[in-house]
Amino acid sequence: MARRLTNALSIGDLRAIAARTTPRAVFDYVDGGADAEVTVRRNRSAFDAVELLPQYLSPVADPVLTTTLLGREIGMPLVFAPTGYTRMMHHHGEAGVARVAADNRLPYTLSTVGTSTIEDVAAAAPGGNNWFQLYLTKDERINTDLLDRARAAGCSTVMLTVDTPVAARHLKDIRNGLTIPPSLTPRTLAGMARHPAWALNKLTTPPITFASLTAMAGPSIDAVQVADVAFEPTLSYRHLDWLRKHWDGDLLVKGIVSPENARRAVDHGADGVVVSNHGGRQLDRAPATLHVLPQVREAVGPDATVVLDSGVRHGADIIAARALGADAVMIGRAYLYGLMAGGERGVARAIDILREEYSRSLQLLGLNSSGAISRGHVRIP
Ligand SMILES: Cc1cc2nc3c(=O)[nH]c(=O)nc-3n(C[C@H](O)[C@H](O)[C@H](O)COP(=O)(O)O)c2cc1C
Numbered sequence: 001m002a003r004r005l006t007n008a009l010s011i012g013d014l015r016a017i018a019a020r021t022t023p024r025a026v027f028d029y030v031d032g033g034a035d036a037e038v039t040v041r042r043n044r045s046a047f048d049a050v051e052l053l054p055q056y057l058s059p060v061a062d063p064v065l066t067t068t069l070l071g072r073e074i075g076m077p078l079v080f081a082p083t084g085y086t087r088m089m090h091h092h093g094e095a096g097v098a099r100v101a102a103d104n105r106l107p108y109t110l111s112t113v114g115t116s117t118i119e120d121v122a123a124a125a126p127g128g129n130n131w132f133q134l135y136l137t138k139d140e141r142i143n144t145d146l147l148d149r150a151r152a153a154g155c156s157t158v159m160l161t162v163d164t165p166v167a168a169r170h171l172k173d174i175r176n177g178l179t180i181p182p183s184l185t186p187r188t189l190a191g192m193a194r195h196p197a198w199a200l201n202k203l204t205t206p207p208i209t210f211a212s213l214t215a216m217a218g219p220s221i222d223a224v225q226v227a228d229v230a231f232e233p234t235l236s237y238r239h240l241d242w243l244r245k246h247w248d249g250d251l252l253v254k255g256i257v258s259p260e261n262a263r264r265a266v267d268h269g270a271d272g273v274v275v276s277n278h279g280g281r282q283l284d285r286a287p288a289t290l291h292v293l294p295q296v297r298e299a300v301g302p303d304a305t306v307v308l309d310s311g312v313r314h315g316a317d318i319i320a321a322r323a324l325g326a327d328a329v330m331i332g333r334a335y336l337y338g339l340m341a342g343g344e345r346g347v348a349r350a351i352d353i354l355r356e357e358y359s360r361s362l363q364l365l366g367l368n369s370s371g372a373i374s375r376g377h378v379r380i381p
Contacts, residue, residue, distance in 0.1 A: 001342055001345070002345070004017060004341075004342070005017075005341065005342045005345055005346055005349045006349070008341065008349060008353070009353070010313075010314070010353060011313045011314065011334045011337060011338075011350060011353060011354070012313070014337040014338045014341045014346060014349065014350055014353070015031070015333075015337040015341075017337075017340075017341035017342070017346075018030075018336075018337045018338075018340035018341045018346075019031075021195065021197070021198065021340060021341060021342075022089065022090075022195060022198060022340040023191035023192055023194070023195050023198060023199075024176065024191050025173070025176035025177070025178045025191055026088055026089060026178075026198075026340070027340065028172040028173065028176055028178070029085075029088075029170070029172075029173055029176075029178055030083075030089060030333055030336045030337070030340065031333065032170050032171075032172040032173065032281075033170070033279065033280035033281050033284065034168035034169060034170060034280060034281055034282055034283065034284040035168070035169060035171065035284035035285075036284060037280060037284065038280075038284050038285050039277050039280035039283070039284050039285060039286045039287075039288070039310075040279070040280030040281075040311075041280075042280070042287070042288040043277070043279070043280055043288050043289060043290075043310045043311025044311045044313070045288070046288030046289075046290040046291055046311065047290060047311055047312070047313075047314070047317045047320055049380060049381060050290070050320040050378050050379070050380055051378065051379040051380075051381060052316065052319065052320070052361070052364075052365055052377060052378060053365075053376065053377055053378065053379055054364060054365045054366050054377075055365070055366040055377075056366045057366070058366055058368070059368060060362065060363040060366060060367060060368045061368075062368075063359050063362045063363055063367065063368050063369055063370075064368065064369040064370065064371075065077075065355065065358065065359060065362075065369075065370055066105075066370065067327070067328065067370045067371065069107070069305065069307075069327055069328050070156065070157060070250045070271065070272075070305055071250075072129060072156070073105075074105055074106055074107060074129065074328070075104045075105035075106050075355075076104075076106070076318070076355060076358060076370065077318055077321075077322060077326075077327065077328035077329060077370055078106050078318065078328060078329055078330075078331065078351075078354065078358075079106060079107045079108075079109065079131075079307060079328055079329070079330040079331075080097060080098075080101045080106060080107065080108040080109055080330070080331065080335060081109060081279075081309050081330040081331060081332040082109040082110060082111035082112075082114070082133035082159065082161075083111055083332050083336055084111045084112075084113035084114060084115075084230075085113065085114075085115055085208065086111075086114060086115055086116070086336070086339070087115035087116065087205070087208050088115065088208055089336055089339050089340050090198075090201075090339045090340055090343045090346075091201040091202065091205040091343070092339065092343040092344045092347075093115055093116055094110055094114050094115065094116035094120070094121055094124075095116055095120055095121060095123075095124035095125075096124075096339070096343055096344035096347060097335060097339060097344070097347050098110070098121045098124050098125040098128055098130060099124050099125050099128075099344060100335075100344060100347040100348045100351060101125065101128055101129070102125035102127055102128030102129070103348070104351050104355075105129070106129070106351070107128075107129040107130070107131050107157070108121070108125065108128055108129070108130055108131065109130075109131040109132065109133050109157075109159055109330075110130065110131070110132050110133065110155075110212075111133045112132075112133055112134055112135040112146065112212060112213070112229065112230065113135070113210055113213070113226050113229070113230055114210075114211060114212060115208050115209060115210065115211055116211050117149075117211040117212050118132060118146075118149045118150055118153045118155070118212055119149070119153055120211065121153070122153035122154055129156065130153070130154065130155050130156075131155055131156065131157040131158070131159060132146070132150040132155045132157070132158050132159070133158075133159045133160075133161055133254065134146060134147075134158050134159065134160050134161070134243070135161055135164070135229055135230045135232065136160065136232060136235060136239050136242075136243065137228075137229045137232070138228075138232070138234075142213070142229075143242075143243075143246075144246060146212065147243075147246055147247050149212070151247075151249070155249065156249055156250055157249060157250040157251070157252060158243070158247050158249060158250070158251055158252075159251075159252045159253075159254045159274060160239075160240065160243055160251070160252070160253050160254065160270075161254045161255050161278075162235060162253055162254065162255045162256070163254070163255025163256075163276065163277070163278050163282045163283070164230055164231050164232070164255070164278070164282060165231065165232065165233045165235060166231050166233055167227055167230075167231050168278075168281060168282045168283070168284070170281070210226050213226060213229060237264065237268050240253065240265065240268045240269070240270065241268055241269070244268065244269035244270070250271045250305075251269065251270050251271050252270060252271060252272050252273060252274055252305065252307065253265040253270045253272075253273050253274070254273070254274035254276050255274065255276050255277075255278060255282070256273040256274065256275055256276065256296065257275060257276075257277055257286055257287055257289060257292045257296075258292070258296075259292070259295040259296050259298065259299035260299070261273075262275075262296045262299045262300050262304075262306075263299040263300060266300050266301075266304050270304075271304065271305055272300070272304045272305025272306055272307065272327075273296065273300065273304070273305075273306060273307075274307045274308070274309060274330065275289045275292060275293050275296050275306060275307070275308045275309070275326070276289060276308070276309045276310050276330070277289055277310050278310070279309065279310045279311070279332050279333060280310065280311075288310075288311070289308050289309065289310045289311070290308070290311075290320060290321065290324060291380075293306070293308055293321065293324045293325050293326060294324050294325050296325065297324075297325030297326075298325075305327055306325055306326050306327055307326060307327060307328050307329065307330055308321045308326040308328075308329050308330070309329060309330035309331065309332060312329045312330070312331050312334060313333075313334055314354070314357050315353075315354045315355065315356065315357025315358030315359070315360070315361050316357060316358070316361040317329065318354075318358050319358070319361055319362065319365065319373055319377065319378070320378055322370065322373040323373050323374060323375055323376075323377050323378040324375070324378065331350075331354070334350055334354065335347050335350050335351070337350065338350030338351075365377055
């Protein structure tokens with residue numbers, strides 16, 4: 001397995017390994033998006049279309065990759081996005097991912113619908129820059145409890161996701177008969193039989209549950225109830241005001257593609273926004289995040305924090321995002337492909353690949369630090 005991971009030279013290579021090592025329904029759940037997956041493709045084409053404009057004859061022998069995000073220095077402008085059900089992808093799950101993040105001095109965001117608890121993550125990565133992604137539920141007691149636990153576990157930042165008023169339709173998941181947690185239907189049993197290592201690990205490690213929610217709602221909470229938590233059609237700025245009042249740490253609003261939304265989120269007390277279309281998993285036909293990024297930055301001004309995700313697969317994508325107004329990018333699938341390909345070591349390989357690409361791209365552009373990237377280094381034809 002170690003050799004296979006070392007031979008992977010790109011996130012695409014890790015994706016190809018993941019497709020072989022993981023049951024089809026699970027791989028498709030990670031890889032796929034909403035409806036016709038127009039936005040999934042759009043996210044990538046926006047990055048591919050960016051031209052990088054080098055300026056040579058200045059020394060770039062040892063580029064400084066670090067940057068400051070929300071007042072803390074991090075290893076490079078990269079954050080681990082929240083992804084639900086991570087132990088379904090590989091039994092190392094959220095704890096393994098958080099350890100890799102901490103080893104690389106990068107923030108890790110645990111999802112409200114994670115399969116490990118806030119406390120599990122803090123124990124796995126005690127020195128980590130651990131963040132918590134919040135889906136606000138109808139039950140104020142649950143919301144307060146999640147915030148109390150995030151605070152007690154040392155989370156510096158809460159990220160409120162707002163692009164899930166209702167569930168999107170993922171056609172692949174419907175066709176694959178995917179349920180979360182995976183249930184033993186003839187079709188999923190057949191999928192598991194083709195991936196005995198994955199199936200054995202699932203049977204010999206703790207069952208997949210919605211860990212943080214189970215602790216409050218009891219062990220019987222199921223996917224339907226979790227959907228009720230994650231998808232909240234009444235979510236409004238009033239909820240953001242409530243959250244600002246009850247969370248004194250850093251607060252980001254995730255799922256923004258509109259400059260107006262971004263401005264108002266900051267007016268309501270957010271420290272910044274995550275420009276995101278959920279990786280093309282919510283509103284299909286939403287714009288590529290890279291295309292709306294400059295207007296969002298303009299709307300919130302230079303002091304607010306702007307993070308961008310959706311489609312980041314290469315170190316040079318970090319340069320494009322920074323040049324167009326982001327402080328950092330987040331990755332979702334890029335690390336999940338690594339996780340499915342080889343557990344914790346696969347996640348570490350994904351970060352090594354992205355770091356090497358980022359560093360080399362900086363050098364080839366004639367830049368010697370993350371801080372040196374500016375608008376003039378990119379052109380969108
Ligand atoms: C399998 C999977 C599960 C996700 N679960 C969540 C979640 O629980 N909460 C959330 O805010 N975003 C979730 N996201 C969205 C990510 O946080 C992020 O916005 C997205 O993955 C970025 O696009 P990328 O995968 O192209 O990097 C999920 C994404 C994936 C791929």
